[in-house]
Amino acid sequence: MPTNQEPSPPFLVWRAAGERPGPSGAWRESWQRWRRTRPFWGGLLLGLGGLELIAIPLTGVLGHGAIRLVIYIGIGGVFGVLIGALMITCGVLICVNPAHRIFYGITGVVLGILSFPASNLGGFFIGMLLAIAGGGIAFAWTPLAPEPDPSVVIGEPGESSEPDDPTDPGSGNLKGYTYYEEFQPPEGLDELDELDDLDEADEPDQPEAPGESGTPSGLRYLGLAAVPLLLAASLLGVPGARAATAAPQQGAGSCILLIICLPSPNPSPTPGPSPTPSGTGTGPQPSASPSPGQPGPPGKSRHKGKHRTASGPDLVAATASSVITAGSATLDEFVYQGAANVPTADGGTVKMMKFTATSMALSGDVTATVRQRGSTAVTTSPTFDFTGSVVLYATKLSGCLGALCVTLTPGNAVAVLLRLTGGLTGQLTLTLTHVTTDQPLVMAGSLQSGRLSLRAG
């Protein structure tokens, strides 16, 4: 074996560091030979292109972020990830099974072109170009000896009597190298044939294509290494498909990490808050009776609430802590409808005051703060103008009418409002200052906001 023929300076340094010279040189040489006996660079470029395509959607988010991304993008977006995975597979197979380099190379080029519409404009061109170049190189790679004489093949390494064509420009300085794989002893071939037989049990009567089937190098069994990649790709596809099929019934449940699916307490969120028929001009209603069927089916409790004059909304209120504050609020035709039991996601209800108004204008540093799971989201705007049959539910509402500052809760709302409005009930226009609303649930025909800013922190 021609070892240590061209010791480059780094190699010398490496050896000086105490490495054993023999094996490292042999390793280096066999690596070089392995590389040069297959379209290695084509496969590498193709694999890198696939990695880049996968990296763009997936690097930034890990854990449930990545899973949620897959849910978001659905089956269409999964193609983008799938194309990257297939490219990596082709790149690996080009190196592992160079006999099929033409098929894998062309497939890689086609995948590269497909990646442009399917995967972030071909990974912003980079992945697409890498795939086209890599697949093309794999396709264009050809062995130097076009028709090797069988007599050359069967021989001990180093015994070759027929060196490479010296006029071939591609031989270069590789003349001293042995170009042959370790000779496969006939027993080894027999074993592989047996494996072939096993394979053919699955695919019977496959005609032996010359130059493809019967490749006895055993390398194609290494192609099994690509199976995990394909599996991973198909696994990535599954959640997307599930998300796509689950989409129409999204209201029916909430899934955490695709595994734990909770039944929704509110089976059918009907669209739109229907205004209560009894809501015009009537005085404050006594608060709805505590529904005894609370632990029962949530649909039942909602229907119970509907028979009360101050009915709950046809939707589920958030339980996260939320507050809206504003410098002032002007409410037209402001009516207190009574207390209502508003369903929450945990199957229970929360008692809230229900107000209606034709419009509600908030101004003066309107701030909505939501706290949930240790994070805070703050929305600020100079003005929030709600118009078109505004319905407001809240657990607490405080504000000042002139010098008189009050806090309304479902328990005291009637008395306080009577005091606040001097006995007037029904439709009136009310302007409150220093307004704070706890757990608001607002429905309106439209909301006009001034300079809007949302920040999560």
Place this chain on the structure above:
Amino acid sequence: MSAKRQVSDMATIGRVRWKRLAIVIAPAVAIAAILISLTAEGAIAANVSVSGQQFLVTATQLNGTGFEQFGSDVTSSGSGTQPVIVSGIGSATLNSLCQAVKAGPLTMRLTAGQGNTPVQATNLIVDASSLAGSSAEFRGITIGQDAGTLTATPGTAGATGGFGEQAATITIKNLVQHTWLTTAGTFTLPGLHLSFGGSCP
């Protein structure tokens, strides 16, 4: 015998034949160029989903139908768990979209929809750490709904118990978002322009 010849084929040192390379590369590049030009005309919709370090998305105007928004968080490789505001829009048009994506040392700037034809996106979902607009209008809005029961954007809902809001339509002027994750089922990008360096206005 043929089997043994295969052994030699596998083991033979080879090289790239440049003419052969051209046979593949030339049509591939031609087809890719056609695809790119069709995309730049807005005739073909692209599939976009990017995540990573915060990047910037701006648009002079966003119109959307089927809007919902809720709080969540992403776990990023760089900076741990980040709270985000998730906005989902069933179908959206964006005028003068500009997206600055940081990829390692490079900043890529993607602009589209500068002219009369806006960018169109379906199932646009954005995880933003901040979002701002010079003005906004929502129609048919509900604020304070349980995030798990949002229905405006099919297939997207937040965690049960979370705070959510949804609206039938939305208009935001001069949108500026810092996002962790942007994804759209389809994106038509008329007037697509990709450049390196620079940022969005």
